[in-house]
Amino acid sequence: MKSKFKQQFLSQWELQVLVWPSIILMIVFSFVPMLGLIIAFQDYSPLSGFTGSEFVGLDNFKAFLGDKDFYNVLTNTLGISLMKLLIGFPLEIVLAILINELRLVFFKKFTQTISYLPHFLSWVILGGMITSWLGSSGLVNSFLLSTHLITEPISFLSNANAYWWIATLSDIWKEVGWGTILYLAAITGIDPSLYEAAKVDGAKILKRIWYITIPSIKNIIVLMFLLRVGSILGANLDQTLVLQNSSNMLRSEVIDSYVYHLGLAQGDFSFATAVGIFSSVVSVTLLLVANFLTKKLSDSSIF
Amino acid sequence: MKKSIILLTLVALAVSLTACGGKKTSENLPDSKIEVAKDTPSWKNDKAKADLDWYINFDWFAQVWGNDVSSKYITADTGVNITYLGGSDDKLNTMMASGDLPDIITMDGSNPFVKEADKFAIPLDVLAEKYDPYFMEKAAKPETLKFFTRDDGHIYGYPNFSNTKSDYEKGGIYANQGFLVRKDMYEQLGKPDMTTPEGFISALEAAQKVGVKDELGKTIIPIGVTPFTGDSSEKNGVFNRTLADFIGVPMLTQDSKYYDRYTDADFQKWLKVFVDARQKGLADRDMTTMTKDDKDARLTNGSYFAYFAADLNSETDTMTVWANEHPGKEYIAVNGPTSTTGKKTALPGTSIEGWTQTFITKDAKDPQKAMELLTYLVSEEGNNVMNFGREGETYTIKDGNPVLNPDLLEFKQTDPAGFEKKVGLTTHLWLQDSALLSRQMGISQFPKALQQAKQWTQDYVVPQFELASLDVYLSKESSRNKEKIDQNWSQTIAKILDAKSESEVDQAMNDFVQYRKDNGYDKLVEERNNQIAANKKKLE
Numbered sequence: 001m002k003s004k005f006k007q008q009f010l011s012q013w014e015l016q017v018l019v020w021p022s023i024i025l026m027i028v029f030s031f032v033p034m035l036g037l038i039i040a041f042q043d044y045s046p047l048s049g050f051t052g053s054e055f056v057g058l059d060n061f062k063a064f065l066g067d068k069d070f071y072n073v074l075t076n077t078l079g080i081s082l083m084k085l086l087i088g089f090p091l092e093i094v095l096a097i098l099i100n101e102l103r104l105v106f107f108k109k110f111t112q113t114i115s116y117l118p119h120f121l122s123w124v125i126l127g128g129m130i131t132s133w134l135g136s137s138g139l140v141n142s143f144l145l146s147t148h149l150i151t152e153p154i155s156f157l158s159n160a161n162a163y164w165w166i167a168t169l170s171d172i173w174k175e176v177g178w179g180t181i182l183y184l185a186a187i188t189g190i191d192p193s194l195y196e197a198a199k200v201d202g203a204k205i206l207k208r209i210w211y212i213t214i215p216s217i218k219n220i221i222v223l224m225f226l227l228r229v230g231s232i233l234g235a236n237l238d239q240t241l242v243l244q245n246s247s248n249m250l251r252s253e254v255i256d257s258y259v260y261h262l263g264l265a266q267g268d269f270s271f272a273t274a275v276g277i278f279s280s281v282v283s284v285t286l287l288l289v290a291n292f293l294t295k296k297l298s299d300s301s302i303f
Numbered sequence: 304m305k306k307s308i309i310l311l312t313l314v315a316l317a318v319s320l321t322a323c324g325g326k327k328t329s330e331n332l333p334d335s336k337i338e339v340a341k342d343t344p345s346w347k348n349d350k351a352k353a354d355l356d357w358y359i360n361f362d363w364f365a366q367v368w369g370n371d372v373s374s375k376y377i378t379a380d381t382g383v384n385i386t387y388l389g390g391s392d393d394k395l396n397t398m399m400a401s402g403d404l405p406d407i408i409t410m411d412g413s414n415p416f417v418k419e420a421d422k423f424a425i426p427l428d429v430l431a432e433k434y435d436p437y438f439m440e441k442a443a444k445p446e447t448l449k450f451f452t453r454d455d456g457h458i459y460g461y462p463n464f465s466n467t468k469s470d471y472e473k474g475g476i477y478a479n480q481g482f483l484v485r486k487d488m489y490e491q492l493g494k495p496d497m498t499t500p501e502g503f504i505s506a507l508e509a510a511q512k513v514g515v516k517d518e519l520g521k522t523i524i525p526i527g528v529t530p531f532t533g534d535s536s537e538k539n540g541v542f543n544r545t546l547a548d549f550i551g552v553p554m555l556t557q558d559s560k561y562y563d564r565y566t567d568a569d570f571q572k573w574l575k576v577f578v579d580a581r582q583k584g585l586a587d588r589d590m591t592t593m594t595k596d597d598k599d600a601r602l603t604n605g606s607y608f609a610y611f612a613a614d615l616n617s618e619t620d621t622m623t624v625w626a627n628e629h630p631g632k633e634y635i636a637v638n639g640p641t642s643t644t645g646k647k648t649a650l651p652g653t654s655i656e657g658w659t660q661t662f663i664t665k666d667a668k669d670p671q672k673a674m675e676l677l678t679y680l681v682s683e684e685g686n687n688v689m690n691f692g693r694e695g696e697t698y699t700i701k702d703g704n705p706v707l708n709p710d711l712l713e714f715k716q717t718d719p720a721g722f723e724k725k726v727g728l729t730t731h732l733w734l735q736d737s738a739l740l741s742r743q744m745g746i747s748q749f750p751k752a753l754q755q756a757k758q759w760t761q762d763y764v765v766p767q768f769e770l771a772s773l774d775v776y777l778s779k780e781s782s783r784n785k786e787k788i789d790q791n792w793s794q795t796i797a798k799i800l801d802a803k804s805e806s807e808v809d810q811a812m813n814d815f816v817q818y819r820k821d822n823g824y825d826k827l828v829e830e831r832n833n834q835i836a837a838n839k840k841k842l843e
Contacts, residue, residue, distance in 0.1 A: 043779070046400035047422040063780075068821070069787060132597060136588035137521065157592040158801060245532045246539060246793035247591045247801065253790075261790065262783050267392075267415030271783070 040273040053270075060274035070258070076164075077254040081232040083168040089228060091176055093221060096183035097209055112184075115177025123174075127242025130170055131157060158247035167252070171239060182224065186217040222300045230287040233279040255279055332425070332670060335434050344437040344682060346675040352382040353672035356405035358398070359733065360414065362391040371727025372697065376688045383676045399423060404666040406673050409733045412462060412660050413775050424662035426457035430674040438674065442682035444736075450655050450771070450841045461681060462657030463735045468842070470738035471652070471766045475745060478650035478760035480545045482639025483610045487632040488515055488523075497609070498641035500576040507585040510608035518604035526580060527587040527606075529613040530598045531797070538789065540590065542796045544651075545613040546573060549639055551646030554767050559839065561831045565792065566816065569644050571808075576640070578802050591797045605632060611639065615756055619719055622752035627717075633752065636759035652764040653737060655842070656771035661733055680734035690728050690740050697728070704743045716751045769838050773831055781830050784823035791818045 009016060040060055042053040064070045095115065102108040118126065133139040136153040144150045156162055190212065198208050214221075237256035244252040253261075255275065263272030295301040337349045368374045368385040378384050388405055392414075398404055399416060404423060410416060416423070431438040439448065446467035451458050466476055482497070488510060489495075495506035507525035515523045528540040544564070550573055552564045564570060580586045587607070589597065601607055602621035612618055626633035641648060663673045679685040691698040691705040698705045707715065707728075715722040715729075723730045729740070729748075740748055749757050774785055795815040802808045 045419060046396050047416070047419050049400065063783070067787075128594060128596060131592065131594050135593065135597060153588060155588055155592065158589075158797065245592045246797035249790060249794050249797075262786055264392075266779075266782055266786060267396075268779060268783065269396075271779075 037273060037277060039270050040277050042270055044270040044273075046269070056270075060270050061278065063271060064275055064278070069253075072250070073253050073255055073258045076251055077233055077256075080164055080167050080254060081234075083164055084171055085228055085232065087168060088172045088176060088179070089225065091172060092179035092224075093183055093214075093217075095176055096180035096187065097213055099180060100184060100187045100213070101205065101209075112177070112180070115180065117177070118174045119178035121174070123236075123238035123242050126170070126174060127239070130166075130243065134166070155247075157243070157245060160248045160251040163243070163248040163251040167236075167239060167243065170243070171236065179224075182220055183217055186220045187213060190216045218298065219300050222294050222298065223302055226287060226290050226294065226302050229290040230283050232286060233283050332430070332433055335671060339434060339436055341436045341440045344442065344675070344678050344684075345435040345671075346381045346679050349671070349675060350382060351672065352384070353669045354384045354386065355407060355667075355669065355673055355676070356388055357385050357407040357733075358388040358390070358395075358405040358409065360390065360392070360395050360408070360410040362389055364389050366723075366727070366730055371723075371725060371730060372692055373689055373727040373731060376693055377676075377679070377685070377731070380685075380688065381672075381676050381679050383672050385676075402666075404664040406667040406669070407661060407663055407677075409659050409661045412460075412656055412658060412772065417460065417660055418776060420459035420660075420662060421453075421455065421457070423664055424459045425665055425667065425670060426459055427461060427663065427674070427677070428452075428456075428458050430663060430670055431678070434671045434674045435678045438678040438681065442678045442685075446842075447655060447657075450768075450838075452841070460660030460662045461677065461734065462660050463733055464653045464659075464737040465655055465657035466653045466738045466766070467655055468766060468768070471764075473738070473742060474761075475741040476652040476738060476761075476764050477741065477746075477749075477757045478652050478764040479615045480541075480548060480650050481612045481615045481636045481756040481759065482549065483612060483634040483756060484637050485605060485608055485632055486635045488513065488608050489635070489637065494637075496638075498638050500573065500643065503576060503640060504580060504583070504585070507580055507609070508583070511585060515608075517601075517606040519606075521606065523605075524587050524601070524607050525585040526609040526611065527598070527601060528590060528611040530593050530595055531591050531793070532594060539793050539796050541611045541613045542574070542577075542800075543613070543792075545611065546570065546577075546640060548650050549648050550642045551649050553646075554649075554770055555835070559769065559835065561828050561835060566812070569642055569646070571812070572643060573640055574799060575805060575808060578800060578805075578808055581800055582803070586800075591800060602634075605629060609639075610634060612756075615753060615760075619750050619753060622756075623717075623719075623750055626752040634756070636756035648763040649765045650760055650763045651767050654766065654771045655768045659733055677734065680731070681736070683736075683739060685734075686736050686739050687743075689731050689735060690743070692726075692728055697726075707744075712747065716747065716749070719750050768842050769835050771838050773834055776834060777827070777830050781823060781827045784827055787822050788819050788824060788827070791815060791822075 036050065039050050039053065041055055041057060042050060043056050043059075044050060044053045099108060099112055099115075102111065134156040135141070136155055140156070141150075141153040145153065156166060194212050194216075195208055198212060203211065233255055237254075237260065240252055240254050240257045241260070244257065259272045259275045263269065263275065291301045291303065335345075336351060337345060339345055340348075364387070366387060368387055369378065374385070395408075395410065395414075395416065408424075428439060443461065444465065444467050446469065447462065447465045448458060450465075451460065451462070453459065470476060484497075491513060492506065492509050495509065496502040497506045510523065510525045517523055528542075529545075531538070531540050547564045547567070547570050550569055552567045552570050553562050554564070556562045577586065581590070587593070587601075599621050602610065602618065603624045605625055622634060661677065663670060663677065667673045680689065687705055691707055694700060694705070697711060698707050700706070706712075711722075711726060711728075714726065722728075729735070746754050746758050774782065777785060792815060795811050798811045799808050802811065
């Protein structure tokens with residue numbers, strides 16, 4: 001038995017060498033830290049460590065589940081994420097297909113580069129740009145005033161109801177180009193003979209997209225969709241912190257910024273961890289549901 | 304967030320596995336290497352040298368020890384060479400969790416770790432007794448020591464900028480708020496009285512009518528305030544406390560209890576004056592949303608007629624740029640909003656709690672040298688070296704006070720940032736005594752562009768020691784509620800400033816009061832009252 005194991009191991013040692021580092025890394029960085037979740041049930045202080053901190057049971061969970069503001073925060077998180085998902089997600093696919101259909105190679109490369117440039121700017125920089133563009137004497141208002149579309153400058157960022165749109169659109173502007181990369185790669189892998197055959201059969205460009213391009217990248221679409229659903233409760237902390245202000249806080253506070261304000265900034269790590277566990281559980285549930293549904297509906301899923 | 308949790312747990316795991324042992328406690332401190340005396344600071348006799356690590360919990364502090372003039376003098380005197388480590392809360396958390404601490408730690412006095420100082424710091428009174436009795440006897444201020452003595456009888460951290468009652472009595476303390484106007488316009492308008500609601504509004508209206516353009520050719524904005532967001536030290540512009548301070552809303556009730564300043568009738572009245580100014584288009588439209596950069600741009604372009612500042616010090620750069628380029632048009636402090644019920648303007652000066660606290664940790668390699676350095680920096684002698692350098696080289700004594708050489712003084716007042724970097728005097732401020740500096744240097748310690756405004760505050764500055772560390776020792780529940788109530792106040796004040804009618808203002812205020820009540824306000828006030836009572840006891 002033992003020698004058989006050894007024999008097998010030796011016969012595939014190259015594969016084993018490839019696999020083990022990842023397994024070890026995963027254990028060290030993903031499983032061992034799970035022990036730390038214990039601090040969600042403690043009154044944790046870094047100085048006492050989790051061996052010395054007092055257990056408080058579910059107090060931390062009660063603290064945020066009993067907080068009326070938390071439901072507002074949850075609504076904001078879901079609202080902003082769903083808008084990003086419903087608008088941003090299809091837009092990435094559309095943009096990828098459009099870029100793919102461009103025939104002029106130079107123009108195609110140019111468009112692609114321009115579209116994913118904003119991805120490389122951090123939210124700290126973009127936040128400053130967006131706040132000054134949307135200010136009363138900023139770019140947007142100057143344009144609207146000079147074209148006589150409005151007579152008084154609009155204060156976009158102080159309007160709480162406009163925040164979801166600002167967050168969604170600015171996020172799409174930043175990330176849509178970057179999001180096309182995977183789809184473009186997948187499209188490149190489609191066998192050109194399929195298109196040629198369709199052309200011979202008289203299929204116009206829209207038909208070719210509908211019957212060849214989209215079905216061919218379906219698996220990637222499903223994969224990307226499920227990944228996005230899994231992170232629906234993480235509505236981009238960086239973006240929130242730079243675009244948030246007192247006037248729009250009612251609509252801009254999301255789970256991550258709530259945790260930051262009430263947990264980490266106060267040194268209350270137990271509270272922060274408790275909310276973190278809650279979001280993780282909800283995210284996994286959402287992921288499983290979405291996976292189940294896509295399996296039923298389209299017969300493709302990630303597991 | 305996930306990342307920080309992972310990091311934290313990893314660190315915590317590492318600690319629990321390795322278990323930190325061998326921490327110094329007061330009992331097993333090594334013996335003193337020299338004979339100590341009450342009247343002589345030990346650094347004068349102890350000629351040993353030491354390299355110490357000093358962690359400063361501010362990521363903007365980027366000085367390197369030894370690059371400037373003053374740190375060289377300090378090393379020459381004490382034999383201590385410092386390696387500064389800088390960082391923000393993340394780094395401090397990791398250090399505390401790992402138990403691997405530098406020799407000296409400085410953090411903001413409101414940092415949550417201050418509460419648990421007994422777990423990581425050696426009491427200064429214990430160190431002083433063993434190594435440097437001069438600290439307790441002569442170097443440190445008795446009132447400050449008393450205030451920082453905890454229930455267990457020990458003193459863990461020592462503050463910088465701690466101003467005591469006797470400092471206030473000696474005078475020369477400046478506040479950090481101001482109501483500024485552009486000098487040229489103010490004179491053009493005939494120096495209008497802006498202290499009453501009517502005068503305030505009509506002066507702003509007049510400023511709008513004169514049609515002055517700013518540097519960019521845009522019409523001037525009658526009034527702006529410190530921005531609400533960004534990294535400014537004061538939240539909600541001037542509406543957290545500056546306006547209330549100007550109109551003299553009390554901090555405490557008659558019987559020394561926490562006073563609710565927001566619902567004060569006079570404060571509400573003045574708030575509505577600002578709402579009125581907003582409705583008439585006299586105030587900056589972006590007041591609640593603008594960033595610090597936007598504000599800086601407006602001030603360096605002279606875009607405001609009046610600017611209400613919650614933090615004068617942070618206007619050093621903007622005021623210097625504008626004043627240097629536009630002599631005669633500089634911003635000057637004048638009397639701003641004043642009580643309609645006859646109360647006196649009361650601006651807070653730095654309190655007895657000061658700003659930061661500095662601790663010597665249980666991991667200190669050489670607690671004796673660390674204590675000697677602390678004594679040195681806290682003492683008048685050390686303060687002189689920090690602020691003025693060496694007598695005969697960088698300063699001379701005139702009328703008993705050190706006076707910087709003229710070229711250095713000019714450098715300090717016109718290019719504060721360059722002075723800090725090259726000369727460094729006043730840079731190593733973590734144990735500085737600002738009251739002493741004020742007595743020695745007076746108004747000339749400030750950059751030229753701020754001197755008039757700083758001078759203006761002197762008549763109105765009052766000590767508010769009872770409120771020291773008001774929210775540092777709150778229970779977890781109350782400190783969470785405090786954060787929520789503060790956030791709700793931010794939203795409320797923004798809503799009020801955008802209100803279209805008086806009833807909207809009242810509605811927003813009522814909602815706020817109700818929200819507070821629903822979120823543990825009574826308990827919060829009770830805890831604050833306990834702190835006030837405890838402070839009073841220590842101040843007696």
